[in-house]
Every structure is written in C-alpha cells, then in structure tokens.
Amino acid sequence: MKAIDAPPLLEDGELLNTTIMPIISENDILKFFNLEKDDIQEFRITHQSDGIYICIRLNVKYHQCPVCGQMTDKIKDYSQKKIIHSVLNYSQCFIIYEARRYRCPHCHKTFFEHNPFVFGSSRISVATVSNILRDLKLPNETFTSVARRYHVSVTSVINIFDDHVRISRRPLPACLGIDEVYAFKTYKSKFVCVLVDCTDQKIVDVLPTRKKDDLISYFMLIPREEREKVLYCSFDMWETYRIVARHVFPNASCCIDKFHVVQELGRRMDKVRISAQKKYMTQIRELQQKKKNIGLTKEEEYIYEEASRHYYVLKKFNWMFISTDNRIFDPNEEKRYNRRLEGYYNYYDLFDYMVKYDRELDIAYDLKDSVTRFYRQCHYEDAKKKLEEIIIDFRCCPIEEMSQFANTLTRWKQEIINSFMIVDREKNRKMNTAIVENRNKSIKLIKHASNGYLNWERFRNKILFSLNSDTTYYLNIIKKEDK
Ligand SMILES: [Zn+2]
Known part of the structure; x- marks a missing residue:
C-alpha cells in the first residue's frame, strides 16, 4: 500500500x-x-x-x-x-x-x-507547548532546533522551558560521586561540579563551582540527617573534594576511583616516553649536522639509522604505553610487514623494541604495570599491604617522574584502599564512577548543542531534565515568585 x-x-x-x-x-x-x-x-x-x-x-x-x-x-x-x-x-x-x-x-x-x-496570555497552544517540552528532553535538541520545528521564536521556546521546567535536587544517595566538567563559565568558576548517585546513575545536582567555600555552603544547607546517609563518596584527586567530603559527610568513606589513578600514572608514563624520544631526536640532529659538515663513519651511519627507527616507533606506537590491549602481550599475534623497519613485526615485537633499548622506559613501564595488576588482582583485605609495597617501588625508582608518583599514592593511600570496598554486597560491586565520566560527555553535548548557556539556572535545568530519564515538566506555568 x-x-x-x-x-x-x-x-x-x-x-x-x-x-x-x-x-x-x-x-x-x-x-x-x-x-x-x-x-x-x-x-x-x-x-x-x-x-x-x-x-x-x-x-x-x-x-x-x-x-x-x-x-x-x-x-x-x-x-x-x-x-x-x-x-x-x-x-x-x-x-x-x-x-x-x-x-x-x-x-x-x-x-x-x-x-x-493556551496557558494564560501565551500565544502558543497547550499542545504545542507539550510537544516543545517533550522534544527539549532530548540532550541533543537545542532551543533553536525546537523553535524551527514548531514555527515559534527561540525566545518563546526559552520562555516555555523556563516557565515549565524546574528540577529539584535529588536526595543525597548512599554512594555519591563528585566530578567536574569544564563546561559553563560563570563569574565563579569555569567548572561545573556534578553530583551523581553511583547506584542508580542519576544526577543528584549540578553546581556552578568546585570551590571549597561554595561546596561547603551548599552541602551545609542540607540537613545533617540527610548528609549522614552518604556512606561512600568518590571523587578525583582534587584536595578540595576530600576536605569538603570529610567536613559535610560524617559517615562517608572517601574513595579515589581507579580511573583517576591510572590516568595520572599514564600522564607520567607518557612524559618518560617523550623524554626517551627527545634523546633519540638530539642524537639524530647531531649526526645530521656532522653528516653535512664532515660526513659520517660507517658506525655513525648505523647509529643514525637506529636512532631514527627508535624515534619512529616511539612516536607512532606511543599509545601502547597506556593501553590495555592484550595484543601487546601476545608474542604469537600475526606479524605484519613494516616498511620503515624493513621487517615483520607484531605489537609484541614493537613494544619489545621500544623498551629493550631504553632502561628508563622499561623500568617505568614495569611500575605502571604493577599498578594495573594491583587493580586487577587485589581485594579490600590485601589492598593496603600491596599498595604500600608499590609505594616503596615507586619511591626507589631513579626516574623522577615515577618516584614523585609515590607522593601521589601516599597522599591518597586511604582513598585508594577504600575504592576496593564492596558497596553492593548483593552484586559484589565496588564503587564505580565510570558513569560519571559518561554523564560528563552528555553535559558537554548539551553545552555544545546550545552555543553556550548564559543563564546558569537554565543550563542546570536542561542538564537535569535531559539526563535524568524520570524528570518531567510542570503542566502549569511555574509562578515567578516560586522560581
Ligand atoms: Zn466578583
């Protein structure tokens, strides 16, 4: 038909x-x-x-x-x-x-x-208003796109949104995740602080700041009874969050998510890799200069070629140092011809080629790997002992970038150990803030899709309205004095 x-x-x-x-x-x-x-x-x-x-x-x-x-x-x-x-x-x-x-x-x-x-003196029908609000619930819909669809002005859509959408803060959960996203520039800060319920994955609230005094004032307005219900509080390695959490959540165990520890270590690993790369580059430049002036001996010619190859591999396959791709550890993976190296290699060979000739890289990678294993194998009961061993290993390391990480681990020792706590006995689950990172992506999407918000309340309402599936709009216009 x-x-x-x-x-x-x-x-x-x-x-x-x-x-x-x-x-x-x-x-x-x-x-x-x-x-x-x-x-x-x-x-x-x-x-x-x-x-x-x-x-x-x-x-x-x-x-x-x-x-x-x-x-x-x-x-x-x-x-x-x-x-x-x-x-x-x-x-x-x-x-x-x-x-x-x-x-x-x-x-x-x-x-x-x-x-x-119509509602009151509006010039837009009730049905149109509800269609507009329904569409605005989608994170990628903007005031402009909706305005165009319903033949109304952008200002009208914004007014409808302001008149009908006002999302309240959710009650504080047992597992609270605090994170920030660089999204909204207010007079206070350029960070948005996101509070997430790590159990049901809903956003509890978003705040226009991550400053200590602002956060403490915000939480202190919440009755102590409610704050006492927070049993686990997870955040990144931002000292302010620890101070605030200890101050406002009397019963909470603070945790640092694995993600943040691994990310910070990855940054350090990368610096070690870049410095190895620089060493090869210096060698290459010196020999190039010599080649131009007086020419190279056979041996120098060989060193030059080797240095160029090492530089190439370190630059091209740098991701291997922070990757968890299993192929890196599998010598039996199929080999492919590499034109630059003039031979057959798989990821295992390439990685071996990188660390074999650079002691610092080798040591740094071993340390990094010990942290990966720590997270994979440890439980709350043995986390403390193992972490202390790791801290000693890092401290003894001759590479400054790595030995300094011992300080980071020491500073956040208890929070790292706490991240092994089982927060959900039934599902045998640890605290997981990976979802926070996911939410952050959506918040950025809302921000990008809207050419920047100038009004904080509106931005906050849009985030909560679009990202929490159970939020809804008011059928009647919210009176101005209630706002
Ligand atoms: Zn009358």
Whole structure:
C-alpha cells in the first residue's frame, strides 16, 4: 500500500483545500482539545497562504469570579487571540480564538473564560507547548532546533522551558560521586561540579563551582540527617573534594576511583616516553649536522639509522604505553610487514623494541604495570599491604617522574584502599564512577548543542531534565515568585 503523502503545495505556496479537508476536521479538533459539540458556539476551518486557520468561539457558561467567588455569565467583551498550534508537521496551523471576557456583577472584576487552548496570555497552544517540552528532553535538541520545528521564536521556546521546567535536587544517595566538567563559565568558576548517585546513575545536582567555600555552603544547607546517609563518596584527586567530603559527610568513606589513578600514572608514563624520544631526536640532529659538515663513519651511519627507527616507533606506537590491549602481550599475534623497519613485526615485537633499548622506559613501564595488576588482582583485605609495597617501588625508582608518583599514592593511600570496598554486597560491586565520566560527555553535548548557556539556572535545568530519564515538566506555568 502506498504511504500517505503530505498534501501537495500549489505554486504560490497555498495548500490544496480538498486534500486538507479530510485530514483535519471539526471532530478531530474537538477530540484534540477534549471539547464536546455543546461547548462550541462557532467553528470554522480556513486555508490561507501562511497556514491553516481554525476559528473557534466557545459557548457561554457560568464562570466563578476569581475575586469574590460569585457565579456569572455576564459577558463584557471579546478579544481575538491568534494562537500558534504546531501539531501538523506539513503546515503551520493557527487557532483564532474569540476569547470571551465576563464581568462579575458583584465586584465588577472582569476576567477571561476558561479555555483548553493556551496557558494564560501565551500565544502558543497547550499542545504545542507539550510537544516543545517533550522534544527539549532530548540532550541533543537545542532551543533553536525546537523553535524551527514548531514555527515559534527561540525566545518563546526559552520562555516555555523556563516557565515549565524546574528540577529539584535529588536526595543525597548512599554512594555519591563528585566530578567536574569544564563546561559553563560563570563569574565563579569555569567548572561545573556534578553530583551523581553511583547506584542508580542519576544526577543528584549540578553546581556552578568546585570551590571549597561554595561546596561547603551548599552541602551545609542540607540537613545533617540527610548528609549522614552518604556512606561512600568518590571523587578525583582534587584536595578540595576530600576536605569538603570529610567536613559535610560524617559517615562517608572517601574513595579515589581507579580511573583517576591510572590516568595520572599514564600522564607520567607518557612524559618518560617523550623524554626517551627527545634523546633519540638530539642524537639524530647531531649526526645530521656532522653528516653535512664532515660526513659520517660507517658506525655513525648505523647509529643514525637506529636512532631514527627508535624515534619512529616511539612516536607512532606511543599509545601502547597506556593501553590495555592484550595484543601487546601476545608474542604469537600475526606479524605484519613494516616498511620503515624493513621487517615483520607484531605489537609484541614493537613494544619489545621500544623498551629493550631504553632502561628508563622499561623500568617505568614495569611500575605502571604493577599498578594495573594491583587493580586487577587485589581485594579490600590485601589492598593496603600491596599498595604500600608499590609505594616503596615507586619511591626507589631513579626516574623522577615515577618516584614523585609515590607522593601521589601516599597522599591518597586511604582513598585508594577504600575504592576496593564492596558497596553492593548483593552484586559484589565496588564503587564505580565510570558513569560519571559518561554523564560528563552528555553535559558537554548539551553545552555544545546550545552555543553556550548564559543563564546558569537554565543550563542546570536542561542538564537535569535531559539526563535524568524520570524528570518531567510542570503542566502549569511555574509562578515567578516560586522560581
Ligand atoms: Zn466578583
């Protein structure tokens, strides 16, 4: 069967009446707005060049005076409202609503009748508003994209969002993750601090700062009873978070997620690799200079070639030092021809080639690997003993970049050990803040998709509205004083 196409357009952009008529009828409109035939005094559909016009006047009904409560059907006057009703996606649609005003015979107050089309003095229909809000829930939808879809201005979409969306903070969870994302520049800070419930993966709240005093003030406004419920608090190696967590969560064990430790160690590993690369580069440059001036001996020629190869491998396969790809450790992996090295190599050979001729790289990698094994093999019970051994190994290392890491491990020792705690006995699960990192990506997406937010409350509401699946909007407009 052929799909039903949108009605064809005439050359001047006018829609064909005959095609439209069966698509939108009085009955549809009544059903749409939950009206009965008796509710309607006048009803007309016309097609004009800029869209479909539905003209409606409701029947006279007794209304209660909003001031004194008297019932009345005394008409004062009418005013015509043109309402944008973007529910048909092939055409702009307007409701021309003859809004009736009543006058109270008792207190003389005048007021508009109840109607199902718009909220208050808005010019956008209730249905359009709910479509707009539904679309705004998607993280990648922007105020601009939604405005375009529903034939309304960006300002209108923003106003609708501000009028209907206000998400409250969620209660503090047992497993709280604190992380930051570089996303919103306020007068206070360029970081957004994200509080996540690590169990149900919902965002508890987002704050416009990660400064100590601001965080303490924020948490201290939460009743102690609620703060006491936080049993585990996980964050990155930012001293402020530890100070704040100890101050505001009396029952919490603080943890540093594996991710942050491994990331920091990876940065150090990379510095060792770069310095090895530099050594080869210096050698290459010196020999190039000599070659130009007096030429190279056979032996120098060989050293030059070797240094170039080492430099090439270190630069091209640098990712191996921070990777957990198993192929690096498998000597039996298929070998492929490498043109630069003029031979057959697999990842195992290439890695071996890198560390075999550079003692510092070899030592540094062994240390890094001991941390990887520590996370893979240890349990809470033996984590302390093993970590202390690792700290000694790092401290004894002659490479400064690595020996300094002993200080990092010492400074965060208890938090690292705590990250082995089982927070969910049933599922035998440790605290996991990987989801926080995931959320951060989405927050950045919201930020990028919106050409930067200038209003913090709006940005915060959009994050919570779009990223927590269970959040919803208010059906009625939130009063300004409640905001
Ligand atoms: Zn009255």
